[in-house]
Amino acid sequence: MAKGHILVLPFPAQGHVTPFMKLSHRLVDHGFEVTFVNTEADHSRVLGALQPAGGATALGGIHLASIPDGLADDDDRRNLGKLLDACSWHVPGHLERLVTEMEAAGRPKVNWLVGDMVMSPCFEVAKKLGIRVASFWTASAACLAIMRNASKLIEEGLINVEGWAERDETFQLAPGMPAIQTSRMPWLDGTGTPVGPPAMLELILRFAKLKSLAEVVVCNSFDEAEVGAFKLYPEFLPIGPLVADRELKKPVGHFLPEDERCVKWLDARPDRSVVYVAFGSMAIFDPRQFEELAEGLELAGRPFLWVVRPDFAAGLSESWFAEFRQRVAGTGMIVSWCPQQQVTGAAARKKSACIGNGRRRCA
Missing domain, CATH: 3.40.50.2000 (Glycogen Phosphorylase B;)
Incomplete structure (x- = not known):
């Protein structure tokens, strides 16, 4: 008997699609039906990259679906601020339509949405449709912990409401967590400039309010790597490091064909x-x-x-x-x-889902 139908929704960027695809393979392995939702632009790129491997059938049970991102064909999707705005304002409505159409066509009812935290405006749609929500953070738990405390850092005068560093100093969020410079916050680029303003910081400031929408927050990390962060936020559930399969053969949603x-x-x-x-x-x-x-x-x-x-x-x-x-x-x-x-040498340890040191050619 199937364990349920899960809708998977990553933010439309390669670094988000890949861990979501790895997670989707694991969910399929455990008997779940998975529908993977990309924006139309990324859906086309993923399908194109899959052609040499036989197309979508190479995904082995993951159903692919797509929705518009709200941008025009000639818009620059590398403009993070524009992309974030579009995802916040347009994607939730398209996601609701997709779920309704799938169920009307006879697909099983969606039980869970595993959604990118960056796509949190879609969580309200899921709750409206009676779908349970799991929020997936694709980066480190420490990074998420800092973002969860963005409003506190503003109150303490370390950053301003636009995300810029007000004081150039180093701080530690909690014992056991790495110290970080205010000029190197996760939402700043290499020059100390906020990326995707103001949409990025506005989104980050909403992270602390997601408890009422997402039943669980999962991270692509593991306890031993970030003891301090998981002690500060014991509700974060570590499920990483994720790997699609031990042989590294399953496609993970690349936007371009891989040159093996x-x-x-x-x-x-x-x-x-x-x-x-x-x-x-x-x-x-x-x-x-x-x-x-x-x-x-x-x-x-x-x-x-x-x-x-x-x-x-x-x-x-x-x-x-x-x-x-x-x-x-x-x-x-x-x-x-x-x-x-x-x-980079990702290979599963024998009889374990953990990642070990495989190839060691890279310096």
Whole structure:
């Protein structure tokens, strides 16, 4: 007998979709029916990346669904503030419509929503429809604990209502937790500037009010890694580190096809000899930054594996890049996307769901 129907809703970004997909595989393994909801833009990208593996059937029981994100086709979805606003205002209504249509078409009633905490405006829709809510935080428990205390930090004068640091100092939220500088808060970029303002901080300030909507908060972490954070917030449930399967074969919702040649290339290098360079799915470099990084890797003289998305550096000279690739062909490997779990050495311990040290080629 099926254990229930779970609707899974990540924030539309690669770093959120991947852990949600890993969790979805585990839920399917435990007998649950899972419907994975992406925005239409990300749904298309995931399906495109799955084509070499046989399409959506490669997901092995995870049903894929999509909803609009509220943005126009030509809007920049790397603009975090614009994306957050759209998800807050438009996605809840589309999610309600999707649930209604699925059940009208004969799909089993949705029992639970496992929703990204960043998508918390959708939790009210779930409660309205009689769906229980589990909130999933894809990063560390310590990061979530800091965000939960954003209003307190404003009251104490460490940050202002826009998220900027008011005082440049280091503080510790609780014993056993790492100290953090006010200029390095989770919602700040590398220059100390708030990302996605003002939508990001507005969303963070709502985190403390989610208790009435989400029955449980789960984190992609584990007790031993963050003793202080879990002691401060014992209601946080650690379920990580997540891995889709021990063999690292199940698709985890990548937006681009993985170039698996890099795994064999990496295996042929000595342990801890390779510099791995990757900036995720949203970062954009200008041509000058890109060329400086490339020349730095070349001058270092170390083997390197560099992930360069097709849209990573708009305006870059194709002839310059071709010449660079030719110069470093004997030292580095450049791919458009890679199976990161395998590259960074994620491998399950024998007879355990925990992650151990697998490949050790990366320095």
